[in-house]
Amino acid sequence: MKNVLLTGCSRGVGLVITKVLVSKGYTVYGISRNLSNEYKNLMNSFPKKIKFKSFDLSNVNDINKEVFKNYIPNSTKLHAYINNAAIAYDDIITNLNVDRLENMFKVNVFSPLNIVKYAIRNMIFNRNSGHIIHLSSISVHTGYKGLAMYAASKGALEAFSKNTAREWGERGIKSNCIVAGFMETDMSSTLGDDMKNRIFKRTSLKKPTDLNSVANTIEFIISGNAKSITGQNIHVDSGTI
Amino acid sequence: MNNKDKLLTIINEVLEGTQREKMSKIKDEYNLRLDIGFDSFDLAELTVRIEEVFDIDIFEDGIVETIEQILIKINEK
Numbered sequence: 001m002k003n004v005l006l007t008g009c010s011r012g013v014g015l016v017i018t019k020v021l022v023s024k025g026y027t028v029y030g031i032s033r034n035l036s037n038e039y040k041n042l043m044n045s046f047p048k049k050i051k052f053k054s055f056d057l058s059n060v061n062d063i064n065k066e067v068f069k070n071y072i073p074n075s076t077k078l079h080a081y082i083n084n085a086a087i088a089y090d091d092i093i094t095n096l097n098v099d100r101l102e103n104m105f106k107v108n109v110f111s112p113l114n115i116v117k118y119a120i121r122n123m124i125f126n127r128n129s130g131h132i133i134h135l136s137s138i139s140v141h142t143g144y145k146g147l148a149m150y151a152a153s154k155g156a157l158e159a160f161s162k163n164t165a166r167e168w169g170e171r172g173i174k175s176n177c178i179v180a181g182f183m184e185t186d187m188s189s190t191l192g193d194d195m196k197n198r199i200f201k202r203t204s205l206k207k208p209t210d211l212n213s214v215a216n217t218i219e220f221i222i223s224g225n226a227k228s229i230t231g232q233n234i235h236v237d238s239g240t241i
Numbered sequence: 242m243n244n245k246d247k248l249l250t251i252i253n254e255v256l257e258g259t260q261r262e263k264m265s266k267i268k269d270e271y272n273l274r275l276d277i278g279f280d281s282f283d284l285a286e287l288t289v290r291i292e293e294v295f296d297i298d299i300f301e302d303g304i305v306e307t308i309e310q311i312l313i314k315i316n317e318k
């Protein structure tokens with residue numbers, strides 16, 4: 001039985017990742033602040049395979065106790081941690097608000113880094129060559145007006161992931177980023193049609209990124225079929241140019 | 242089993258994990274790196290295994306270099 005810790009399970013990409021992983025036999029330990037109806041329905045369909053814990057990732061210091069000791073102790077052998085939860089703070093740089101910036105970095109960066117700390121500890125305790133996957137964004141590689149602060153938080157994850165791969169490769173632990181293009185979820189729902197069209201024009205396929213292709217790429221990376229892939233940024237972005 | 246024997250068992254688990262020879266005893270003054278031969282990955286594993294048994298993170302505040310320093314932290318708890 002392969003256990004996966006997935007943050008941001010309640011909506012958007014996280015919900016699709018949950019469906020794909022469960023269909024492949026994984027057990028999903030989901031985390032988000034709210035239990036959505038969709039996730040609740042999934043739990044009812046697969047009661048043994050889908051777990052849920054409500055936790056607010058802005059509480060960086062409670063990770064060890066709440067996420068690990070009380071939810072995923074060492075006796076639960078962790079196969080993968082998928083860092084999917086995130087918030088987007090969208091504004092131009094001259095409007096930067098430090099409190100909002102700090103909160104975004106707590107959720108997008110500080111908590112995920114702290115979770116990686118304990119995920120690796122679980123993996124070395126269990127002598128398990130596990131996986132760490134971060135959801136990054138194409139905005140790190142192709143600038144967009146209004147996304148500088150958000151992109152900075154994702155760039156931090158990409159740097160951390162590369163170094164995690166280097167540091168822990170010797171123990172078989174792998175770390176990769178999925179660099180997603182624009183997807184139709186709540187996160188992007190505030191963008192106007194004009195902005196969306198400009199984003200699509202910069203892709204080869206002229207389409208939003210398909211959530212299933214993101215979820216299935218993640219499943220491929222953590223399956224036994226991609227053992228030699230680590231330290232990579234894998235673009236799933238409709239060919240953004 | 243006293244704490245020192247428990248610690249010896251944990252150290253041997255770490256050594257066994259990388260196919261190294263087990264130790265029959267440990268002395269308070271043993272240096273983890275120099276006398277036992279642990280590198281930083283072994284020390285990370287040691288920390289995790291000690292935390293599992295004693296519920297204490299020995300490296301959380303400062304550096305620990307000898308068996309005695311670990312025992313002090315465990316006994317203080």
Ligand SMILES: NC(=O)c1ccc[n+]([C@@H]2O[C@H](COP(=O)([O-])OP(=O)(O)OC[C@H]3O[C@@H](n4cnc5c(N)ncnc54)[C@H](OP(=O)(O)O)[C@@H]3O)[C@@H](O)[C@H]2O)c1
Pocket residue numbers: 007008009010011012013014031032033034035055056057058083084085086087107135136137138179180181182183184185186187188
């Ligand atoms: N949408 C895009 O265009 C796009 C593009 C590139 C990359 N990405 C990345 O893809 C990932 C998934 O994004 P999405 O579009 O699915 O976003 P979304 O629809 O906004 O969902 C975000 C998820 O994160 C959870 N979350 C947010 N704040 C949280 C907190 N403080 N504590 C715990 N959980 C929290 C939410 O659950 P609760 O609200 O219940 O807490 C929700 O499940 C993110 O990392 C995002 O940066 C998205």
